Amino acid sequence: MAVVMELLTWPWFLLLFIHAADCFYVPGVAPINFNEGSDVEIKAVKLTSSRTQLPYEYYSLPFCQPDKITYKAENLGEVLRGDRIVNTPFNVQMLKMKMCEVLCKGPATLKVEQSKLIAERIREEYYVHLIADNLPVATRLEVFSGAEEDDKKKPKEYQFEHGYRLGYTNNQKFYLHNHLSFLLYYHKEEVDVDEKPTFRVVRFEVLPQSIKLEDLKTDDKGGCSMPEPPFPAQEIDPTKENKVLFSYSVHWEESDIKWASRWDTYLTMSDVQIHWFSIINSVVVVFFLSGILSMIIIRTLRKDIANYNKEDDIEDTMEESGWKLVHGDVFRPPQYPMILSSVLGSGIQLFCMVLIVIFVAMLGMLSPSSRGALMTTSCFLFVFMGVFGGYFAGRLYRTLKGHRWKKGAFCTTVLYPGVVFAVCFVLNCFIWGEHSSGAVPFSTMVALLCMWFGISLPLIYLGYYFGFRKKPYDNPVRTNQIPRQIPEQRWYMNKFVGILMAGILPFGAMFIELFFIFSAIWENQFYYLFGFLFLVFVILVVSCSQISIVMVYFQLCAEDYRWWWRTFVVSGGSAFYVLIYAIFYFVNKLDIVEFIPSLLYFGYTALMVLSFWLLTGTIGFYAAYVFIRKIYAAVKID
Known part of the structure; x- marks a missing residue:
């Protein structure tokens, strides 16, 4: 408890967190x-x-x-x-x-x-x-x-x-x-x-x-x-x-x-001590990451910058470290800039939606007594957060030298939601065949399509328009016309190895809470400890940002300037562990043997993993982007 109190800087946040963690009932029905x-x-x-x-x-x-x-x-x-x-x-x-x-x-x-x-x-x-x-x-x-x-x-x-x-x-x-x-x-x-x-x-x-x-x-x-x-x-x-x-x-x-x-009988079935253990475990992970990051920034990065800024012995300095050598290529636009900006725009939508939903639920305004309120709020918030997703996607697309902003806005509108809708539609056909009440009625599907193309699409176009007209992100160094040759990379710089390394710590910060979320989804349990979930989400954001900065620093030191896509993919590495945990949960916790229930489980789990990958990848990408702009702005480039 003392460790958590040290993290909570603002007294009002502490009161809200304890208020929600104790499952006190705030306005509902x-x-x-x-x-x-x-x-x-x-x-x-x-x-x-x-x-x-x-x-x-x-x-x-x-x-x-x-x-x-x-x-x-x-x-x-x-x-x-x-x-x-x-x-x-x-x-x-x-x-x-x-x-x-x-x-x-x-x-x-x-x-x-x-x-x-x-x-x-x-x-x-x-x-x-x-x-x-x-x-x-x-x-x-x-x-x-x-x-x-x-x-x-x-x-x-x-x-x-x-x-x-x-x-x-x-x-x-x-x-x-x-x-x-x-x-x-x-x-x-x-x-x-x-x-x-x-x-x-x-x-x-x-x-x-x-x-x-x-x-x-x-x-x-x-x-x-x-x-x-x-x-x-x-x-x-x-x-x-x-x-x-x-x-x-x-x-x-x-x-x-x-x-x-x-509602305490239903909401206090899970052991609160386990949640406290999860919080303490997450805090330890964040402190561990903070120690690594501090060592890199304070001891290594400052030394690099000081050496780079010396007037003499420039050649010897450049031989010692490699991240300054790629200053003319580090902001070179990547392949498929439209797709990258689109998935990052969807990630911003997800981030805003998750942040608001968890915070509002922590205040008790999405009580289980309001049936379906959590899912209804999530759907509407994702639709209306399209204006922010479009804005960030549009501004990044212009920064990456993109010109077809209308096509980029349409890509942002349909790429991620289109995958979700297509998978859900296929699964819904199987549910229809079983005559289950879980099948979404045709009228509801039409209503969802109207929300998608009648509300989300105009908002994304609106945000994309203003984001594209906005001045692009100011990169501190110019890009060379001829790309620099990338040296041969060591085995540990492989992308899949990076995913394994970058994903384990953020996943370790939240896997205990993940168990209760899976139990609520797949075993018809109630989940209402949103105070704990909000703190775990904050820790997840911090850990993803830190590990992304560490990974992109190592990549640039290896003189590999292709960080745009790699940072996004590697930062979402914890989604790979979520997938492995979902398979473990299916084998050890659930007694599902038939084809259609198994298809539903893995279909919906795939969407959860995809959404989690977009969310964490977006967090890591923007943290790495800010870090790269800061370090290259701190050195003198001739």
Whole structure:
């Protein structure tokens, strides 16, 4: 903690960081006050499985349906996440206990196709996600100690998992959780004496049970009686029709948890100490890099500059070091300047988007209670940050002696977003084939295209226009007409070796946080420790900048002036390690064996790696560019 406090220079930043790291709830959805007997609507979100990565709508399975099915209007983020929030026939009132209620007005008959589908979903380990007052349902799991101290085996602690399991398998037989015991916690609000008391829902738990039809005795009023345990489970035979009785019970308990802290159960599942370890590890990496950089700049670079600026013994000095020898070629425009400026413009877009999103989320304004807000904000911010991406791309393109600014702006608009859209469209076709709710509807795709060409394209052209008209970057030395011959390079100056060397330290600064991000994406977990993530992002920016400066200095000392593309590629070397980690995570953490889920995983992971490469490569490129302009401005060139 002390190490982190030394890094945080500004007191307001420290307060914001601790504020967000402790998961304190800052403005989100307004609380709803319930009177006794008021309806508390139970809605369904979707079905998910970490084995298939394919979400499905709740009514894709033959659950009991209300008289009228009503879908909630969803934002862009919810649609992209595969959420399809819909009403359910569960009848729940505030503080009204229900011992056992029957759905579907009696036993439901599952056809062979429906039975087979349910059995398949159970085998694929699907979870059902419900919400009450926008609070997701959780299943409480008891964790026992390994030692058998007494016969009671009292649990020492609890763990929660999101949603509840659709069913389970035993001896190659499938059993459906057809009875749900809802446990809702409420907090009583303080009111005046004359006013009626109001209550707020602060936790939503469920105990799923599998009870055979014959053991659930029903009456004419829609009630039922629970059998005494142990009782036989409801088996689903996929080869024939099955009769199932869906039922539920409701229990209320008062809680001291206040409404503002009701998400703590979901957001504090991960160990905060691990995040502190990640921060300390990242700080050590940055200090290590700072030491190397200080040694180079203070001891080596200053000595070089002092020797270069001596009036005598110039020839001997030039033999000692080589970076001044390439002063006439170091700012020579590279190959494909339009593509380079375009990818760097997209990198600027990503950088601005990530910085703003993480900072705003750190302040608590993108709470998980605002479903889809994080993804919606990211999409819109990337579109609107096109004006900055276009500006930087246009100015760099003019610096590199480019002339076709309209073509360059169009290239910036379509190059990176085009790759993302093409990959997502292909993957979406496979998801459509599986009839998954994760498939983006055609209308949403049209809306995304309209955002791309109706908002992003004009903004990029606008920024590119002003950036191209702006005075190009002032390079401190002139470029020779004839390129200098590049000497033979040693093996460690190979580009791939440079990627391995430059990527390991930035990756080491953030790989622990990467584990939690992957868990949130691929295992349907919540991630909300954006205070830690913001600090890790700052450390990543610093480490990428430092390692880029070190690598470009070594390259120039080897008299290789082709640094433009090389710096961009090498600075994004940590993306290579992210790819290796993603493969490791797939093999060791996920239980995916089918083709389409594997294709989705590696398709979306490839886009993540590409985006991370653009982001880190852009950071390293501009750090190296500033460094090169500074050192060549500090020496006297005849």
